[in-house]
Amino acid sequence: MDEFAFVADMAVRFRDLDPWDHVNNAVYGTYLEQARIEYMDEVLADTVGSRTFVLVHQELTYDAPITYGQDLTVAVRASEMGTSSLTFTYEVRADGEAVATAETTQVYMDDEEPAPLPETWREAIRDFEPGLA
Incomplete structure (x- = not known):
């Protein structure tokens, strides 16, 4: 995880398990969402309104x-x-070992349609991710 500046701790809940006592594949999306929101809360803390x-x-x-x-x-x-999208890359680890990788793309929306990412967000993300163009 050296190339990642942000890591979120998660809890495996009993309700996340399938009949084989593995985390159900659909739950991984929830883990990604939680990590993404925590990332945005930290990186965009002073710039995020709605x-x-x-x-x-x-x-x-x-x-x-x-x-x-x-x-x-x-x-x-x-x-x-x-212009209006933000792509994230993820690495999911269990007991320190990589168990999944992922990528998501989100589009920023105004009331009804895609809108440009606010410049303050762009600056905050570039400051946090110096390698990002």
Whole structure:
């Protein structure tokens, strides 16, 4: 996780498990969402008023199962900024081992349609992610 400046701790809840005692595949999306929101809360803390994002793409690769009782972390970084979109890359780890990777793209919305990302957000993200163009 060296290339990630932000890591969120997660709890594996009993309700997350499937009949085989593994975290259900659909729950991974919730873990990504929680990490993304925590990232935005930290990085955009002074600049966020009303956040309106629509998830337009989510891609997950599962490498190993997560089970109840494991220490779970999700590393997240902004990997691309478009005019109105923001793409994040993730690494999900259980007990320190990579178990999944993911990418999501969100589009910033005004009342009814995509809108440009606020310049203050762009600046805050670039300050936090110096390698991001």
